[in-house]
Amino acid sequence: MTVTAAHAPPDPAVSGRVPSGHVPPTTKPGGGAVRARRWRRLAPYLQAAPLAVTLVLFLLIPILTILVVSFWDYDSVRVIPDFVLTNYAELLTSPVTWKTYLNTLKFAGLTWAITLVIGFTVAYFLAFHVHSTVWQMVLFLVCTIPFWTSNIIRMISWIPFLGRNGLLNSTLIAAGVIDQPLEFLLFSDFSVVLAYVHLNALFMVVPIFNSMMRIDRALVEAARDAGAKGWQVVWNVILPLSKPGIAIGSIFVVTLVMGDFITVRLMSGGQSASIGLMIANEISLLQYPAAAANAVILLAVVLLMVAAMLRVVDIRKEL
Amino acid sequence: MTTGPGAGTTVELVKLTKAYGATVAVNAIDLRIAAGSYCCLLGPSGCGKTSTLRMIAGHEDVSNGDLLIGDRVVNDEPPAARGTAMMFQSYALFPHLDCVDNVAFSLKMKGVPVEERRRKAREMLDLVDMGKYAARLPAQLSGGQQQRVALARALITRPGVLLLDEPLSALDPFLRDRMREELKRLHRELGITFIHVTHSQTEAMALADLVVVMNQGRIEQAGPPRELFNHPHTAFVARFIGGHNVIRSADGLRAVRADRVQLGGGDLRTDATVRALEYHGTSVHLSLDVAGADEFAVIVDEARFYDAPLAIGAPVQIGWNHADAHPLAS
Numbered sequence: 256m257t258v259t260a261a262h263a264p265p266d267p268a269v270s271g272r273v274p275s276g277h278v279p280p281t282t283k284p285g286g287g288a289v290r291a292r293r294w295r296r297l298a299p300y301l302q303a304a305p306l307a308v309t310l311v312l313f314l315l316i317p318i319l320t321i322l323v324v325s326f327w328d329y330d331s332v333r334v335i336p337d338f339v340l341t342n343y344a345e346l347l348t349s350p351v352t353w354k355t356y357l358n359t360l361k362f363a364g365l366t367w368a369i370t371l372v373i374g375f376t377v378a379y380f381l382a383f384h385v386h387s388t389v390w391q392m393v394l395f396l397v398c399t400i401p402f403w404t405s406n407i408i409r410m411i412s413w414i415p416f417l418g419r420n421g422l423l424n425s426t427l428i429a430a431g432v433i434d435q436p437l438e439f440l441l442f443s444d445f446s447v448v449l450a451y452v453h454l455n456a457l458f459m460v461v462p463i464f465n466s467m468m469r470i471d472r473a474l475v476e477a478a479r480d481a482g483a484k485g486w487q488v489v490w491n492v493i494l495p496l497s498k499p500g501i502a503i504g505s506i507f508v509v510t511l512v513m514g515d516f517i518t519v520r521l522m523s524g525g526q527s528a529s530i531g532l533m534i535a536n537e538i539s540l541l542q543y544p545a546a547a548a549n550a551v552i553l554l555a556v557v558l559l560m561v562a563a564m565l566r567v568v569d570i571r572k573e574l
Numbered sequence: 575m576t577t578g579p580g581a582g583t584t585v586e587l588v589k590l591t592k593a594y595g596a597t598v599a600v601n602a603i604d605l606r607i608a609a610g611s612y613c614c615l616l617g618p619s620g621c622g623k624t625s626t627l628r629m630i631a632g633h634e635d636v637s638n639g640d641l642l643i644g645d646r647v648v649n650d651e652p653p654a655a656r657g658t659a660m661m662f663q664s665y666a667l668f669p670h671l672d673c674v675d676n677v678a679f680s681l682k683m684k685g686v687p688v689e690e691r692r693r694k695a696r697e698m699l700d701l702v703d704m705g706k707y708a709a710r711l712p713a714q715l716s717g718g719q720q721q722r723v724a725l726a727r728a729l730i731t732r733p734g735v736l737l738l739d740e741p742l743s744a745l746d747p748f749l750r751d752r753m754r755e756e757l758k759r760l761h762r763e764l765g766i767t768f769i770h771v772t773h774s775q776t777e778a779m780a781l782a783d784l785v786v787v788m789n790q791g792r793i794e795q796a797g798p799p800r801e802l803f804n805h806p807h808t809a810f811v812a813r814f815i816g817g818h819n820v821i822r823s824a825d826g827l828r829a830v831r832a833d834r835v836q837l838g839g840g841d842l843r844t845d846a847t848v849r850a851l852e853y854h855g856t857s858v859h860l861s862l863d864v865a866g867a868d869e870f871a872v873i874v875d876e877a878r879f880y881d882a883p884l885a886i887g888a889p890v891q892i893g894w895n896h897a898d899a900h901p902l903a904s
Contacts (some may be wrong), residue, residue, distance in 0.1 A: 473663075474666050474669075476653075477632050478667075479635070479652065480631065480654065480659060480660045481680035481731065482680050482683045483683045492668060517634075
């Protein structure tokens with residue numbers, strides 16, 4: 256009905272033709288009927304309009320702006336509207352870029368693997384070993400408590416704990432486990448990954464938990480009936496059926512880590528870099544076109560990673 | 575199939591009890607199910623029949639008493655070590671595996687190489703007539719087809735006892751009758767013990783060698799279907815298996831089969847009024863108002879009824895012979 260109406264002349268009363276099959280021949284459409292029909296045609300567009308406007312204003316236009324600016328030229332004081340490929344050429348031929356990408360991918364990979372193990376374990380415990388719904392909710396809320404404080408504060412609070420004279424080192428020295436303070440604990444890749452895991456583990460727990468709660472408990476019994484031991488049930492039944500949740504969690508964690516710059520800056524003490532940090536530095540030097548080119552490449556890389564994950568796992572049934 | 579007749583195992587319940595906190599679901603029941611027999615646990619919902627089945631399967635802990643399969647006490651054995659296999663009410667097929675891998679699941683758990691287990695699974699699918707659907711996922715099958723796959727998955731473990739949890743209740747009436755025949759055929763061919771939970775007395779009568787009527791966690795009566803139907807011990811059994819009238823008389827409760835009540839005949843007679851009547855083809859079912867009984871049903875041969883038809887509200891004299899009135903324990 257709506258499809259045919261969209262192709263019909265805009266106003267049948269004016270054009271003198273009535274679209275066949277829509278109006279019984281005996282009733283002549285009056286002005287009111289035409290207006291009502293026009294409203295009915297417009298209604299879906301009006302309903303979609305707020306979201307469409309929001310997306311255009313706050314997503315499409317900024318991205319297009321970045322894309323346009325990435326082809327502009329710049330010097331130390333100005334940004335010059337132009338169409339040059341130098342930003343991309345410099346970016347892609349610089350060994351620093353490749354090293355930084357490798358470093359960012361390393362962080363993303365490590366964080367993904369660790370949050371996956373933690374997320375799966377926590378979600379599995381909550382979903383299959385906590386039998387009362389009340390306790391499930393309580394423990395689930397406990398998982399979210401760290402999220403009641405800001406990311407920055409959560410990161411900074413690691414510093415007095417992990418520092419050279421921090422809580423952990425002094426405790427270990429006092430206990431006689433080590434003689435010298437452990438240097439790798441803070442301002443290192445270790446502390447960066449630790450902070451990433453701390454910040455992002457919940458994004459893995461929640462979707463996996465959600466997937467697991469949808470698994471029919473009779474399947475676990477059926478597996479046990481067929482002779483599956485505890486880990487065989489997990490590997491052959493629960494893991495495959497949690498895949499959509501794992502995929503959603505992985506998308507969260509990977510995109511968050513790929514785009515991050517503040518964690519790397521704070522936790523590595525300036526000794527490590529990420530693409531996000533590289534972009535932030537370029538912006539602080541007012542090299543907007545270079546930053547824009549970098550952002551476009553990063554966006555493309557992250558989109559490719561997400562596309563790859565979606566190819567492996569079908570997440571549609573979770574949405 | 576190498577599992578020939580006689581491969582079944584006996585199942586014995588000794589004072590078997592299941593309690594959930596203060597609620598007793600199964601109350602110290604004793605039962606012996608002979609090897610290779612078809613046993614139906616029959617009762618209304620909440621009577622403890624499913625808990626009993628799940629204890630036999632090992633999916634529910636035994637609170638008290640003993641459970642013997644073969645000559646071993648298996649109270650604490652895991653399901654797979656009991657020689658039982660269960661077919662779940664919702665079938666519980668693994669949604670991420672196709673039919674072959676669903677059926678081959680238990681072999682995979684045992685570490686059987688992939689080619690061998692797939693070949694055996696295909697044989698098993700052929701047995702339940704599902705060979706041509708081998709590559710389908712459960713979501714691509716109808717309820718009846720899923721059930722056949724679930725059956726194949728249970729049978730591939732070569733169980734001595736097959737446990738069926740309301741296997742026919744999710745099917746439409748036509749399929750239900752066909753699956754019933756199919757279960758009977760499989761039971762005959764495999765010779766293993768079947769324990770089948772149902773709330774349908776028709777199903778139990780049609781299938782079982784041993785019908786166990788349960789009520790409120792206890793066994794009301796256990797026996798072959800004919801014995802149950804002709805000699806119900808309690809009013810509950812007489813009412814639950816249907817086709818009986820329970821009458822209060824001077825010397826206690828009596829059960830009289832609805833098809834043994836005569837219109838205008840019999841040793842013992844009483845007056846009644848016709849409340850409703852239904853034509854069932856071969857017979858006519860009358861509901862009567864009778865003093866001393868809440869409900870009273872009479873089944874009359876169709877031709878006999880229409881020789882002297884009765885209308886609703888008509889008075890009628892009914893009667894039965896002494897031999898047809900069975901005393902009941904109250």
